[in-house]
Amino acid sequence: MTVYPADLKYDKEHEWVRVEGDAAVVGISDFAQDQLGEVVYVDLPSVGDEVVAGETFGEIESVKSVSELYAPVSGTILEVNDDLGSTPETINSDPYAGGWMIKVSVADPSQLDALMSAEDYESFVANEA
Amino acid sequence: MRFSPASCDDRATMLAAVGASSIDDLFAAIPEPVRLGRPLDLPDGVGELEVVRTLRGLAGRTTPATSLVSFAGAGCYDHYVPSIVDHILRRPEFFTAYTPYQPEVSQGTLQNIYEFQSMICELTGMDVANASMYDGATAFVEAALMAARVTKRSHVVVAGSVHPEWRVVLDTYASSGAITVATCPVTDGVTAAASLASMVDAQTAAVLVASPNFLGHIEDLAAIGDVAHAAGALFVAAVNPALSGVLEPPSVFGADIVVGEGQPLGSSMSFGGPGLGFFACKDAYLRQLPGRVVGRTLDVDGRGAFVLTMQTREQHIRRERATSNICSNHALNALAAAVYLSAVGAEGLAEVGRSSIAKAHYLHDALVASGLFEEVWKAPYAHEFALRYTGDVQDMQDALLERGYLAGVDLGLVDPGLDGLVLFACTEKRTRDEIDSFVREVVSL
Amino acid sequence: MSADVTKTPSSAPTRGPRELIFETGSPAARCFELPPLDVPEVGAEALAGQARTSAPALPHVTEVEIARHYHHLATMNFGVDSGPYPLGSCTMKYNPRVNEDACRLEGFAGLHPYQPLSTAQGALELMVSLADALAEVSGLPAVTLQPAAGAHGELTALLTFRAYHVANGDARKRVVIPDSAHGTNPATVSMCGYDVVTIPSNERGGVDMDALRAALDTDVAAFMLTNPNTLGLFDENIAEITEMVHAVGALAYCDGANMNAIMGKARPGDMGFDALHINLHKTFSTPHGGGGPGAGPVCVTGALAKFLPGPLPVRLGDGSFSLVWPERSIGRVRSSFGNFGVLVRAYAYVLALGGDGLRAASEQAVLSANYLKERLKGAYPLPYDRTCMHEFVLSGGKLRKEHGVHTLDVAKRLLDYGFHPPTIYFPQIVDEAIMIEPTETEGLADLDRFADAMIAIAAEAVSDPDLLHGAPYTTPVRRLDEARAVKQPDLRWRPAAGE
Incomplete structure (x- = not known):
């Protein structure tokens, strides 16, 4: 059914993280997009903004729901996926590649250790569902 | 009961289906101390004829602006409704x-x-x-x-x-x-x-x-x-x-x-x-x-x-x-x-505005010309304006009410800082005859 | 199907979509003209240089085109007159026609809000009489009729609470609400400058007393509760709840959306509530108008009376009627005195039913709901299986898990059976919630027809889930692309360039 790439790390709010050197690319998991239904809007921070691990960095909306996005790690926003403004549904169709949301410079690499592996996340999701 | 189609038999059927012996069983969740142990202290219900009679009676104890020649505005206007x-x-x-x-x-x-x-x-x-x-x-x-x-x-x-x-x-x-x-x-x-x-x-x-x-x-x-x-x-x-x-x-x-x-x-x-x-x-x-x-x-x-x-x-x-x-x-x-905007259309809406403004200006000039009202401000106005009355506003409005006119809004009642001023509005419903008669009545006071 | 299509000429009128009113008529068409101007025209120069230079693009239609346009629109709507409308928490009871006539009497509809009070005595008397009746039904003696809707009543009450607390030296910081609350409750709390604390419901669907105890302290301004709650259950601990709230100096607010369950049976004032709003467009039979206007009068304790918005209509010692300002009024929450036309309709209802009739209406509403609950709980899980009040909440969770059919599908299929669906996906604490409120104005035959339809749909969900996924089939339009509506907003017609 759902797939969780093994090269990513995950948090309990269903964000994924891909480590690229000193930076972390963040999106939401396939499970999360499936729960939301068709994504119609994402509100993301701007380049240069600071995000704090465990705190919200944006919002994601379907037609009849709005959910907060939580930063898996702290750091400064390096890039934002502006394409999602016009095609937010990419988060549904391609959550791990085209659906990426922000790229953050990781302030404290130890925060990455606190995240779940794909295997752990899969059992976390199984328990939640 | 009025408005409920359920008959006594229906109620019995429904109670049986629910497994309750009485209606009160259904209210058992309401703790005794907060139950209303008496009938509501309201009059008994009446049939439609009496409802109408009572409400007509109340409506009859008003003199609505629409039954008068009204110059009241102040946020609520008597325009014609198709x-x-x-x-x-x-x-x-x-x-x-x-x-x-x-x-x-x-x-x-x-x-x-x-x-x-x-x-x-x-x-x-x-x-x-x-x-x-x-x-x-x-x-x-x-x-x-x-x-x-x-x-x-x-x-x-x-x-x-x-x-x-x-x-x-x-x-x-x-x-x-x-x-x-x-x-x-x-x-x-x-x-x-x-x-x-x-x-x-x-x-x-x-x-x-x-x-x-x-x-x-x-x-x-x-x-x-x-x-x-x-x-x-x-x-x-x-x-x-x-x-x-x-x-x-x-x-x-x-x-x-x-x-x-x-x-x-x-x-x-x-x-x-x-x-x-x-x-x-x-x-x-x-x-x-x-x-x-x-x-x-x-x-x-x-x-x-x-x-x-x-x-x-x-x-x-x-x-x-x-x-x-x-x-x-x-x-x-x-x-x-x-529906209103569809009925009047752009031309009709412009006519309503132009007519209301023209009548307000006509009234304004006639009242100032009477010598009984003074212009307070020179700023441009549309279909509503305030003038200072040289006499007692309440007395003037009361007397005109007797003669079938709602003589504007007494601004002193709305804002004490505006005491002595009267706010007049015209809509397209007012006619030249009504305005002329109104001014004559004011002058005759 | 194909046979029907060939029998229907392509030019036949349809119940389906219609062109916009802007696309109807012809450029020269007019419906309405004023008589010739009988006073001198005022030139554009009098308008401070602000005379309009290009006309608004309004429709160009004749009266018959208007009549047909809105007739067509009307045929695409479902109202209480169209059939059963068991929309939970909305109390879609029949709207007596005499009420519609009453509010249009010239002595009411023709009143200007700044008329001398001597010329509006009957209107003031009506308001005083209605307020008295609401005070008696609620057990709370002071009433403002100003609020225009339920949410507006909530706001009025919380601003009144704030003024009360400020007068006692501290506005306080938080308002506690249960997780089953209507969305207007938390939204109102924010608008009134308070933080929301949400507490869970207990396993019986009532307030979790431990959670409430833990949430209450002297920073709490109020606890807001709908009772009966949004599961249709009366909270048995209500007296203890309001006592706990008062013990920390906070005030208890009752969202009166569900008053149709308890008229003449129990009163929020006797339960210890300090304030209540009543939705006249629910409990007191005034129509919903496709989304309003309603009216949300607020009833409060004597201690809060002096903070109510003004002016309040009152009966004077000499039997005449006037307006007064409460001593420490919060001000106004709107212009004038309230949605007077709605108040007239509600008063007509009070007159027609009387005290016993109001009680009987609540009794029948509760009986109807329990009857439907018993008929349906075999076909749909009932998470809180207790005697309900005027409404109950089923779960579509089993249909989703076992057959991939969502509550939305059930609701859409009901349209094909000729019923307006219940409230769905609320309260949020029930999985795939189906919230059903039949009201006292549905007879046994219609209740049975509705139950039969719901049971038939549950069977269809098993035998042919795709049938439900595709429903409705018989409505003027079918399921809409709501995502497209958000992503490509088309919120208004625009004239073609050069028009």
Whole structure:
């Protein structure tokens, strides 16, 4: 059914993280997009903004729901996926590649250790569902 | 029981199905101490004939403005309502329906709201409008709150020439601490851009003004808008839509949000309610818009259809972070406005405005010429104006009431600072004969 | 199907979508003209240079085109007159026609809000009499009729609470609400400058007393509760709840959306509530108008009376009627005195039913709901299986898990059976919630027809889930692309360029 790439790390709010050197690319998991239904809007921070691990960095909306996005790690926003403004549904169709949301410079690499592996996340999701 | 089709036998059937021996069994969850152990202390119910008799009796103990020659305005106007309007309002498919949450069986309400939104945009020059608010006053306050969200500032400056009731409503909502309000003093019946400029700064979320203002005068919207924008504040203008056929829409002067009281568009005065708040703004602020909005989309068969949209702004989804708590609005009054505007069209609306303005000016000049009234301010006015009466206002109004006239609104009762002034309004319903007779009666007092 | 299509000429009128009113008529068409102007015209120069330079693009239609346009729109709507409308928490009861006539009497509809009070005595008397009746039904003696809707009533009450606390030296910081609350409750709390604290419901669907105890302290301004709650259950601990709230100096607010369950049976004032709003457009039979206008009068204790918005209509010692301002009024929450036209309708209802009739209406509403609950709980799980009040909440969770059919599908299929669906996906604490409120104005035959339809749909969900996924089939339009409506907002018609 759902797939969780093994090269990513995950948090309990269903964000994924891909480590690229000193930076972390963040999106939401396939499970999360499936729960939301068709994504119609994402509100993301701007380049240069600071995000704090465990705190919200944006919002994601379907037609009849709005959910907060939580930063898996702290750091400064390096890039934002502006394409999602016009095609937010990419988060549904391609959550791990085209659906990426922000790229953050990781302030404290130890925060990455606190995240779940794909295997752990899969059992976390199984328990939640 | 009236209005309930269930018979005694039906009730017995239902009780048996539920497994209850009596109706009171069903209320067992209500603890004894909080049960009302007595009948309600209200009169017994009566049949329709007696209901009608009682209500006709009460209605008979009023002398409605519509039965008089009325020159009362001050936010509520006696315009002619074409017959077709009420015939459509009485369609039960419209008035007995709930909020159109099931679009497949609510296309009538939804399409009407879409058309209403379009008409409000046309009148105001704005990009988007919502499905309606309670009244002009609450729409005005919602505009201030929205401006605070958009600008992330919390101080607003309101023109002192705005309707006193609206300003009280603004202050009342502001008592929550969400915004602070400063009032710009009135100079010669209008808002002076210079005094406004001294009150507006980088903390100002919005400058709010009405034009024509409460005193009937046309404000210098361009200058006021410039003051607001120079400080990075939003410019909120309230308008009377009955004059939208003859006055430029506030968009021309850079308004960011336009609101108003839509009662003049097809709603009866009804002692001041229900009226119709309308709310329109620029596209850029759409996500901060309060209240419902209808959009056009397609159904699965590819047909154009209408639906409540952008709902994540609203209380049922965003809860404590919603753009407003508003849920019910004034959809039926919005229907009245849409039918009214369809009936009069752009030409008719312009005629209503021109006629109301011409009659107000005729009355104004005749009253001043009588020598009994003095002009207070020279500022341009539309279909409403204030004059100082040289005698006792109450005595004058009482005497004219005896003769079948509602002689304007005694401003001293609305704002003690305006004691001695009378606010007169004309709509297209007034005739030259009525105005001439009224002036003769005033002179004869 | 194809046979029907060939029998229907392509030019036949349809119940389907209709062109916009802007696209109807012709450029020269007019419906309405004023008589010739009988006073001198006022030139544009009098308008401070603000004379309109380009006309608004309004419809160009004749009266017959208006009549047909709105007739067509009306046929695409479902109202209470169209059939059963068991929309939970909305109390879609029949709207007596005499009420519609009453509010249009010239002596009411023709009143100007600034008329001398001597010329509006009957209107003031009506308001005083209605307020008295609402005070008796609620057990709370002071009433403002100003609020235009339920949410507006909530706001009025919380601003009144704030003024009360401020007068006692501290506005306080938080308002506690249960997780089953209507969305207007938390939204109102925010608008009134308070933070929301949400507490869970207990396993019986009532307030979790431990959670409430833990949430209450002297920073709490109020606890807001709908009772009966949004599950249709009366909270048995109500007296203890309001006592706990008062013990920390906070005030208890009752969301009166569900008053139709308890008229003449129990009163929020006797339960210890300090304030209540009543939705006249629910409990007191005034129509919903496709989304309003309603009216949300607020009833409060004597201690809060002096903070109510003004002016209040009152009966004077000499039997005449006037307006007064409460001593420490919060101000106004709107223009004028309230949605007077709605108040007239509600008063007509009070007159018609009387005290016993109001009680009987609540009794029948509760009986109807329990009857439907018993008929349906075999076909749909009932998470809180207790005697309900005027409404109950089923779960579509089983249909989703076992057959991939969502509550939305069930609701859409009901449209094909000729019923307006219940409230769905609320309260949020029930999975795939189906919230059913039949009201007292549905007879046994219609209740049975509705139950039969719901049971038939549950069977269809098993035998042919795709049938439900595709429903409705018989409505003027079918399911809409709501995502498209958000992503490509089309919120208004625009004239073609150059028009």
